[in-house]
Amino acid sequence: MWLQHSDDPHFQHRAKLPCFLVISPPKTGSTWLADNLRRHPQLFLPAIKEVKYFSSLYKWLDLDWYADHFVAAAERIAGEASPSYAILPVEQIRAIRSLLPDLKLIFLMRDPVSRAWSHAKHTHRYREAYFEDSRTEHEEVTGSEWEANFSHDWPLTSGDYLGQLRRWSSVFPREQMYVGFYESIGTRPIETLREMFVFLGADPDVDLSSFPIVERILQGQPGELTPSLEEILRRLLYARTAELVEFIGERFGLVPPPEWQRTLTPPNGPLIDPLPEPFHPKAEHAHLRRVLAQEERFPSAYRQIYIGYRGYDIIFYRGQLIASPKAIETDRMLAANGAALPQLISEGICLTAPTLAELKEQVTNRAIDGYEGRLRETTAELQAARTELGNLHAELQAARAEVGNLYDGLRTNRRQTARKLAELSAAVAELQRPSRARLLANRVTHAGRRLITRISSTPR
Numbered sequence: 247m248w249l250q251h252s253d254d255p256h257f258q259h260r261a262k263l264p265c266f267l268v269i270s271p272p273k274t275g276s277t278w279l280a281d282n283l284r285r286h287p288q289l290f291l292p293a294i295k296e297v298k299y300f301s302s303l304y305k306w307l308d309l310d311w312y313a314d315h316f317v318a319a320a321e322r323i324a325g326e327a328s329p330s331y332a333i334l335p336v337e338q339i340r341a342i343r344s345l346l347p348d349l350k351l352i353f354l355m356r357d358p359v360s361r362a363w364s365h366a367k368h369t370h371r372y373r374e375a376y377f378e379d380s381r382t383e384h385e386e387v388t389g390s391e392w393e394a395n396f397s398h399d400w401p402l403t404s405g406d407y408l409g410q411l412r413r414w415s416s417v418f419p420r421e422q423m424y425v426g427f428y429e430s431i432g433t434r435p436i437e438t439l440r441e442m443f444v445f446l447g448a449d450p451d452v453d454l455s456s457f458p459i460v461e462r463i464l465q466g467q468p469g470e471l472t473p474s475l476e477e478i479l480r481r482l483l484y485a486r487t488a489e490l491v492e493f494i495g496e497r498f499g500l501v502p503p504p505e506w507q508r509t510l511t512p513p514n515g516p517l518i519d520p521l522p523e524p525f526h527p528k529a530e531h532a533h534l535r536r537v538l539a540q541e542e543r544f545p546s547a548y549r550q551i552y553i554g555y556r557g558y559d560i561i562f563y564r565g566q567l568i569a570s571p572k573a574i575e576t577d578r579m580l581a582a583n584g585a586a587l588p589q590l591i592s593e594g595i596c597l598t599a600p601t602l603a604e605l606k607e608q609v610t611n612r613a614i615d616g617y618e619g620r621l622r623e624t625t626a627e628l629q630a631a632r633t634e635l636g637n638l639h640a641e642l643q644a645a646r647a648e649v650g651n652l653y654d655g656l657r658t659n660r661r662q663t664a665r666k667l668a669e670l671s672a673a674v675a676e677l678q679r680p681s682r683a684r685l686l687a688n689r690v691t692h693a694g695r696r697l698i699t700r701i702s703s704t705p706r
Contacts, residue, residue: 261313266350266446268327269414271404273364274356275428278461280327282439285457288448290319291326298549300342301330302542306567307551307602323446325350330541332410333403335531339417350446351418355407356428357502358483359509363471365401366392374544375400384469393478402520403537405483408490409530415497425494429503435459480513482520548580551602556613558597560605563587567605569597 268283270276277295284291292315297303299312316324332353334342342349356364369375370387376395380387395401403409415423424445430438436459440450471479487509494500502510541547542565551567552560558569559576563584570579574595579586590596597612599605 261310262316262319262324263313263346264316264325264349265323265346266325266352267331268325268352269331269410270327270329270352270354270428271332271361271407271410272329273361273368274329274354275431276327276329276354278431278458279352279354279442281461282457282459283325283442283446286443286448286452288322288452289443289446290316290322290324292316294549295326296328296330297326298328298330298541300338301328301334301538303549303562306562306600311551311602323448325446329404330538333406333534333537334413335534336413336416337531339413343417349418349422351414351423352442352445353411353414353423353425354428354431355426357506357509358405358407358487359471359476359479360505361405361428362396362401362479362483363475365404366395367469369395369398369401372544372546374546375540378544389472389475392475396475396479396482397518397520399533399537400540402482403534406486406520408486408493411490411493411497420498423498425498425500427500427503429505433503476508477513477515478518480509480511481515482518483509484513485517486520555606556609557616558609558612560602560609566598567600567602569605569609571595 268276268279270279280291280295283289294315297312297315299307304312315326367384370377370380370384373380376391376398377387380391382391411425424442426438426441436454439454439457439459443450443452487506491502491510494502545564547562547564549562550559551562554572555569557572559572560567560569561576562568563580566587568587568591570576570590574590579590579596587596591598597605597608599608
């Protein structure tokens with residue numbers, strides 16, 4: 247568990263952990279509250295509203311991963327809101343107190359009947375609890391199905407304010423708990439916020455003009471509660487709510503708002519006992535552990551753990567830590583409630599492990615294998631390139647030798663051509679020079695012409 251880090255001075259020195267937790271159960275305004283608290287300049291909440299570390303993810307992830315959510319808080323007062331913390335067993339609440347003894351807690355309650363109906367519509371919309379395997383539309387859900395969901399241990403335990411407050415207040419002192427009502431968000435939102443600022447140690451006079459005070463965050467599914475279903479819820483929740491009113495009056499000095507009146511009015515029919523038997527501490531602890539484990543398997547149980555870790559995305563999905571290659575789109579991998587996951591895991595495309603450390607080791611080994619494979623491929627390619635380069639070098643040498651031979655032949659040819667040209671020139675010159683016979687003939691011709699001239703000029 248996370249307590250392995252609590253005695254480590256090095257961890258305590260460097261880690262930023264929350265100063266407060268919003269532990270309001272589902273459908274009691276925790277989303278509205280978180281969105282407004284994070285607007286205060288002195289407060290910090292992670293972008294992920296429901297971290298759920300202490301209720302489930304501690305089984306797979308270490309405290310360092312949880313602390314990473316609060317690094318950006320710097321000097322601000324850090325906190326987070328996870329509705330599933332409301333139903334933690336006492337053993338885990340004590341572990342939180344050992345780790346964070348000064349932790350402050352915010353707990354809001356909503357009229358139990360209104361909360362139960364809102365949660366019922368939520369579980370149908372997101373296919374949780376009784377509706378996990380349902381394929382019906384909201385309008386097609388029958389009264390008997392709604393009734394079965396009301397008695398399902400997940401929504402029923404989520405609305406058990408009395409058990410939740412008893413467990414948390416048995417571990418944390420009264421001064422570290424702010425206990426209030428969801429209805430005050432609608433009737434006096436500004437005063438409610440400022441009270442919480444004071445409780446957390448932040449400036450209550452901060453400018454609220456940019457706060458989403460009047461906005462409804464995550465509006466529920468449409469659909470009115472019918473009188474027959476309301477009567478069932480009142481029969482189911484009346485006794486526990488009456489006991490709760492007495493408890494919060496004695497322990498916290500609180501009186502429920504008028505909106506609770508319909509739940510506190512005794513129903514006409516016989517009461518329905520919602521509690522598991524026997525409900526002593528040991529049975530309660532086992533019961534709560536079983537209920538909390540259900541949330542880990544819901545289709546909405548998806549969380550990004552590390553994105554781009556050595557080429558893989560590490561996620562948590564329905565009770566499994568999974569590492570998927572970046573090339574696989576998450577939406578495609580998780581389509582149809584993750585129907586493709588078993589095959590991807592069996593084929594070794596996606597990896598899974600019981601702890602983050604083991605999964606990281608698998609990813610690292612896969613990355614090393616990939617690096618080694620690429621190194622072998624690169625070495626083979628380099629060797630092939632070297633061989634090809636050697637062949638090219640030999641071809642170049644042969645080409646150089648052939649060029650040398652051609653050059654030598656060209657020089658020989660040039661010499662032979664020059665010699666033949668010289669001989670030809672000499673021959674031409676010889677031809678152009680008058681021969682002896684021609685000279686003699688010319689002399690004879692000239693001598694004859696002179697004789698004829700003399701004979702012609704002698705008087706007869």
